[in-house]
Structure formats: structure tokens, C-alpha cells
Amino acid sequence: MSNNSKVTIIMATYNRAHFIEETLLSIQKQTFSEWECLIIDDGGSDNTKEVIAEILIEDKRFQFLKRPDIYVKGLSGCRNYGLDLAKGEYIIFFDDDDIVHPQNLECCVDELSTKDISFCRYIRDAFFGDFDYAFDYSKTYTSFYIDKKDVEKMLRNELQFNSCAIMWKSGCFERNRFAENLMYCEDWELYSRIVSSGYSGISIAKSLFFGRKHPESMTGEFYRNDPVRRESFTEAILLVLQSLKEKKLLTYSLKRYFIAIAIEFKEYNLYKKTLNILELPTFEKMKWQIFYTILPLRLKVYQMKKVLKKKIN
Incomplete structure (x- = not known):
């Protein structure tokens, strides 16, 4: 595990051998380099570990871990395990089949390190099929602040809080964890709970994450x-x-x-x-x-x- 991990990326995975390598390569291309990525396997039966073996050997910032039985099977249990291991000052959750913008970590860390806020929200776009890597590297964008008064918009999905579209300060999770009995909307429940507890943040109008749409998604x-x-x-x-x-x-x-x-x-x-x-x-x-x-x-x-x-x- 890196001793210079300012950001902890937590990635739950389950039988994604056909997608995960492309996702990890997009993480490797981050312009901000002080990160660790905890890949938590949820008991998959495919050859995911073999597919990413070379990346794990070459880049020690990645760790491949099995979810212990003390955590409930599922996305929430894997993420809670990752939270218990995380060393970073900042926490972010990525899925195992998506693409990350190269400036994702850099932009979020810039916002969180210069403002008195607890999270940075950004735009998550969707794509089908092959991904177009023509990224926008502009650092000019608008922004607005989010706090407890916006919880109703969050719950109505008028202000979407996608699981992979927010970087959090680790303190947000000192008393908050994913509900492990939930197999859907676990992020919606947890994130509204965090913001309604008084944590405030910023939303930046820049697309920094790209979710792959396919029928196997939750x-x-x-x-x-x-x-x-x-x-x-x-x-x-x-x-x-x-x-x-x-x-x-x-x-x-x-x-x-x-x-x-x-x-x-x-x-x-x-x-x-x-x-x-x-x-x-x-x-x-x-x-x-x-x-x-x-x-x-x-x-x-x-x-x-x-x-x-x-x-x-």
C-alpha cells in the first residue's frame, strides 16, 4: 500500500473480467498521482484477477482484496470493507466497468483542499459500446454549493448524487456507512444521510466520469x-x-x-x-x-x- 495515498479509490468488483482492465487503465492515467485503489472482489467466479495481474504487479497503488465474510455480500459490504481499510484523506467510489476522466482526482482534490467543504460533486455522463477518449481538459467551469437545504432535491433526483460522481473527505464516513442489507439505492440512502447531517460541498459543471450502460447493471x-x-x-x-x-x-x-x-x-x-x-x-x-x-x-x-x-x- 502506498504511503503517499492522499486519495483512496474504492472499487467493488464481481465478474467484470471483460470490462475492468479498461477501467483500471483510465485510473492509471490520472494527472493526480497520490492515490491508492482498493479493488474488493465480491466472490466472483471469472478470471478477473488473472486479467489484471500485470497491472497489479506493475503498479502497487492497486490492491486486489477478497471481501471477508464479516461483511455482507454485495456492493455495500465491499465498500464498507474498503472504507475500513482506506488510508486516504479523500474517498471516492468507482465502478468496475466505467471510464474515469484523467483530471477526475486532480479537479476534486483542488476543490476540497482550497475550500471549507466536505465533498465535491461533478457530472457523470453515460456511454454505450466503445468509449470515445476525446476528453475535454479545460479547467474552466461553473459551480454551486450544496448543503442540508438541498436534501429534498437529492431525494427527488432533481440533484443527482451518483455513487461514482462525488469525492468525499474521509471524515464524512466516521459515523456513516452503507446499509449492507440494501442491494439497490444504497448510495442514495447514505449520501442523503450524510448531507442531511450537516456536511456541505460543491458541485462543479465538468464531466469527470463516464458510466457504461449495459443490461447487467443494477x-x-x-x-x-x-x-x-x-x-x-x-x-x-x-x-x-x-x-x-x-x-x-x-x-x-x-x-x-x-x-x-x-x-x-x-x-x-x-x-x-x-x-x-x-x-x-x-x-x-x-x-x-x-x-x-x-x-x-x-x-x-x-x-x-x-x-x-x-x-x-
Whole structure:
């Protein structure tokens, strides 16, 4: 392990022999060199280690480690293991099938080392098939600050916090870890928990990470209605609600937002579980029951009006 690791990169991997080498090569090309990369294998059965063996020998900043059984199998357990090993002042999570901009670490470290902030968010773009390596090396970009008041935008994904699009100061994880029971939206739950705890940061308008889109991704599985991912999403929602309730940050609009989402997850009884966490007075509970009952009809009417308006125009 490098003694000059200002940044710790944590990468969980599982059967990505066909993608991971390209990802590691993009990390090697970083303009900022003081990093360590902890590659945490989640019990894969392919030849990932053999594929990257030469890189591991040539560049000691990379470490290939097996997730111990004391951490739950999955992305969250691997990342928590990496957090427990991390030596860097800054922490960043990369996936094992994506491409990293050469200036990624440099830009984020510049922001975090010169401002009184705890994280640096940047733009994550997506690509399909072969990657176009025509990077933009400009260091001119706009930015804005993020703090607790922006949590609602985060939760609504109006201000997206992708897992591989933020560098954090290590202190953010002193009391915060990924919920290892979650198999989807674990980053959404954790990152909203961190920011709602009072940590502030900056968002820079520069594309520094490129996510590979393919059907094997967890997001792809969620949108194909994979039951494990869907159930995990409901569990993440309940954790978010509990956290916001304890911090007295549950606004009317957030209650409305999550109760509306519950309609799409009736098989997990999400509406009833949501109300149990909220512990509402009887009258307010009745009000939300009416809202929950008539919302599907209202949405249907809205869609019909939208279609009709389109036909008229």
C-alpha cells in the first residue's frame, strides 16, 4: 500500500473480467498521482484477477482484496470493507466497468483542499459500446454549493448524487456507512444521510466520469422490475424516512412525494410502513389515506388530458 495515498479509490468488483482492465487503465492515467485503489472482489467466479495481474504487479497503488465474510455480500459490504481499510484523506467510489476522466482526482482534490467543504460533486455522463477518449481538459467551469437545504432535491433526483460522481473527505464516513442489507439505492440512502447531517460541498459543471450502460447493471435490473432491486428500493425509502424524521427534516412535500411513490410498491406494503414511521395524528393519517386512494385516478385523468391536448394541437 502506498504511503503517499492522499486519495483512496474504492472499487467493488464481481465478474467484470471483460470490462475492468479498461477501467483500471483510465485510473492509471490520472494527472493526480497520490492515490491508492482498493479493488474488493465480491466472490466472483471469472478470471478477473488473472486479467489484471500485470497491472497489479506493475503498479502497487492497486490492491486486489477478497471481501471477508464479516461483511455482507454485495456492493455495500465491499465498500464498507474498503472504507475500513482506506488510508486516504479523500474517498471516492468507482465502478468496475466505467471510464474515469484523467483530471477526475486532480479537479476534486483542488476543490476540497482550497475550500471549507466536505465533498465535491461533478457530472457523470453515460456511454454505450466503445468509449470515445476525446476528453475535454479545460479547467474552466461553473459551480454551486450544496448543503442540508438541498436534501429534498437529492431525494427527488432533481440533484443527482451518483455513487461514482462525488469525492468525499474521509471524515464524512466516521459515523456513516452503507446499509449492507440494501442491494439497490444504497448510495442514495447514505449520501442523503450524510448531507442531511450537516456536511456541505460543491458541485462543479465538468464531466469527470463516464458510466457504461449495459443490461447487467443494477439500474438496468431495477427498471426490468427485478424483485430484489425493487424491494431494496423500498427498504432504502424507509431508512431515509426514519433518518429525516429523527432530524426533523420531513417536509409536507417530502411526505407527499414518498406516499405517492408507495402506490408503485403495493406488493411491499410500502404505504402502511411509511405511515408507521411518520406516526401521524389520526386526522392527518386520514388525509393521507384519501390522497393515496384518489391519486391513481388523478394521474389517469392527467394522462388522458395530456393525450387529448396533444391530439388537438
